Amino acid sequence: MNDRAEEVNQLNRVIHEPTRLAILSILASVEEADFLYLMREGGFTQGNLSAHLAKLEEAGYIKIVKTFKGKYPMTICKLTTKGKLEFNGYAKRMIGILQPQKLARKR
Numbered sequence: 001m002n003d004r005a006e007e008v009n010q011l012n013r014v015i016h017e018p019t020r021l022a023i024l025s026i027l028a029s030v031e032e033a034d035f036l037y038l039m040r041e042g043g044f045t046q047g048n049l050s051a052h053l054a055k056l057e058e059a060g061y062i063k064i065v066k067t068f069k070g071k072y073p074m075t076i077c078k079l080t081t082k083g084k085l086e087f088n089g090y091a092k093r094m095i096g097i098l099q100p101q102k103l104a105r106k107r
Helices: 003-009 018-030 035-042 048-060 083-100
Strands: 060-069 072-079
Touching: 003 018, 003 083, 018 035, 018 048, 018 060, 018 072, 018 083, 035 048, 048 060, 072 083
Parallel strands: none
Antiparallel strands: 060 072
16 A cells, blocks of 8 residues: 555544534634534535534534523534644645655656
């Protein structure tokens, strides 16, 4: 197996899943986001978003706070310190994997 394939195999699978990657990307760009904002920005269904938020919370990458705005329930999500570190590490690893390699000259 070549080095790049091995690097891809070692990626954080919790983050690498496309929906969770999108959620973390959104949360990395804001201080916090409510459920409806995430649903709208990511184009997720309610059930799909709920399931992926639960996985991210279970991993310790996000914190979910359920509150009310007037009489309406609100679910607020934000990245934890662990989530920020893991997301940044994932991003750096992906950049390294995707950078073109210099081709060795054959003689």
